[in-house]
Amino acid sequence: MLFLFPTNKPTLSNVSACSNGDHFSIIFVMSFNFILICKVKNYYMIELNYNLVVMKMFKFLLFPFGVLYFLVTSIRNKFYDFNLFKSFSYKVPLIGIGNLSSGGTGKTPMVEYLIRNFSKKYNTVLISRGYKRSTNGYVRANNKSNPSSIGDEPFQIFNKFKNINTVVDSNRVRGVSNILTEEPSTELVVLDDCFQHRQINLKLNILLTTYNSPFYNDFIIPIGNLREKRKGYKRADVLIVTKCPDLISKDEMDSIRKKINLYDYQNLFFTKIKYDNNLKGDMKLNLDKIEKSIILVTGIAKSEPVISFLNKSSIDFEHISFSDHFNYSQNDIDKIEKDHNKLIVTTEKDFQKIQLLNRKNKWVYLEIKIKFLENEPLFNSLVKQAIIS
Structure with a gap:
């Protein structure tokens, strides 16, 4: 569901970028947790908490599909439990x-x-x-x-x-x-x-x-x-x-x-x-040495941990968020760098794709461990x- 309203200027403080050329295009992302804000020329989609708004509005309509999915997956699992479907074993663990x-x-x-x-x-x-x-x-x-x-x-x-x-x-x-x-x-x-x-x-x-x-x-x-x-x-x-x-x-x-x-x-x-304080990528840099504002670019399922980490590290940053497993194009990189002449921090997963594209800014990534x-x-x-x- 899209909630759009016309405006000449952004009225929201945190807009999640979904760039495609000169204008932003609609990317409707429903991960059952949130909806991204996307600019469409002079329109903005309001960020809504899915659990609080969309689920309440559409729970009745979605319920039959949930029942059907529940039955299909349950029957499939029972077939495996009763060995009606074959499972394969190997000598190697x-x-x-x-x-x-x-x-x-x-x-x-x-x-x-x-x-x-x-x-x-x-x-x-x-x-x-x-x-x-x-x-x-x-x-x-x-x-x-x-x-x-x-x-x-x-x-x-x-x-x-x-x-x-x-x-x-x-x-x-x-x-x-x-x-x-x-x-x-x-x-x-x-x-x-x-x-x-x-x-x-x-x-x-x-x-x-x-x-x-x-x-x-x-x-x-x-x-x-x-x-x-x-x-x-x-x-x-x-x-x-x-x-x-x-x-x-x-x-x-x-x-x-x-x-x-x-x-x-x-x-x-x-x-x-x-997270490792030693950033890698286009350069090696310790997080403690960052004094100026930076850009955080993420294309992962849940950005909250990295946002929390940067906040706790007292890093001033602006966050540009893409959908999980986002396939970055050269236009995306050019748009980000055109609007922001700053150090850009991203995730290790995102950097695997971004490093293959042309970049003017310095891009570094946070290595993650458990x-x-x-x-x-x-x-x-x-x-x-x-x-x-």
Whole structure:
């Protein structure tokens, strides 16, 4: 739903840029959390909180679609539970990372954590879908790969970790089978975003959910963000509450633990996002050395953590927000740089695409990692046990 009103001057303090040439074009983004503000010549779309406005207005209309989606996903899962649909197993340990929601839970930092901590000892392969890539089928990353051919997140990991093999394939069974044929010495396969891929059996199934939007408070698509019913969490061996605040208390952790209602075979962990103060990209720069106002450019599902980090670091910035996995064009970069002659900070994922375009300004990115708030040795021991057993 669009709310448009004519105006000659911007009356909103924070306009999310969706540039396309000389004018801004409508990009209607409904992630079931928010709607971006977009300029259309002399019109502006009001930013609305989806949960407070759109959900209340359209919950009745969307409910039948939610029921239908619920039935389809539930029947599919039951077919796998009763072995009516076949699942494939492999001798090589497969560790999967996924979520019940539609995105933004921090899967890529978790994938990088596993690779960083285990790929030096075990020959590791990453298999991802390669979201929004221009290619189809099975593709193995090589020196000619780019964000378009394999997806921005796999490209980021491929560039970052030269000691692993990176593969993209929406068919995880085909992807695993092909890479094990090509690389028989593989000792560990990490599968990104595979919680709903029941066709493949995992040695360790890791489910992520965010602190601010836990799955037990969410609803199934299209009413909410869940890809399947909440009870799907029972398939997880490990659950991780991601993007926690620094000062989360033990009592609050216990409260979350009770709300999830863990099974005896499950373990729960809590992590937070940790940004590196040492910026990389077109130049190396410590965040503490920034004294002038900067531009923050993001094209990710949830920008709140990076915004919060810059605010806590007392950085003066203007934020230009694009939709998740945004495919930047040269016009986008030219428009940003034409309007802003400043240092531009972006995310590591966004920089993978932006670095391939011509730039006049200096662009740097914030590297992101995760930090366990407790019991990190236990988590690593569970991963190691899954690999060697």
